[in-house]
Amino acid sequence: MLVSRFPETRIKVQKSQISFYNRHLYACVSFLRVKKKAELPESYFVLTQGLAESLNSDRVAVKTEPYQGRWITHFVISKPSDLDEELFDWITQAYDFAQLK
Numbered sequence: 001m002l003v004s005r006f007p008e009t010r011i012k013v014q015k016s017q018i019s020f021y022n023r024h025l026y027a028c029v030s031f032l033r034v035k036k037k038a039e040l041p042e043s044y045f046v047l048t049q050g051l052a053e054s055l056n057s058d059r060v061a062v063k064t065e066p067y068q069g070r071w072i073t074h075f076v077i078s079k080p081s082d083l084d085e086e087l088f089d090w091i092t093q094a095y096d097f098a099q100l101k
Helices: 085-100
Strands: 010-013 017-021 025-030 045-051 060-067 070-077
Touching (some): 025 085
Antiparallel strands (some): 010 017, 017 025, 045 070, 060 070
């Protein structure tokens, strides 16, 4: 889905994550444990992206601001319906943010 929306995306597959780049990294998927094991679904992956602003949503598992004006935001994805338009709007924001850096 990402590549169909952003055809110029470069993908880098590594041992622990799959990274998606335009000029810079804008998203990655991994099996990072972002919550306590008991709070995570049995099957999931984590979508991580960089945003210019803090995202206020119940869907955010964890967010940090490693430096001013850059928010690393983690989402736990456990079912196909999690990959909805709201999520892709946030991915578009991350894509645009990375493109302008």
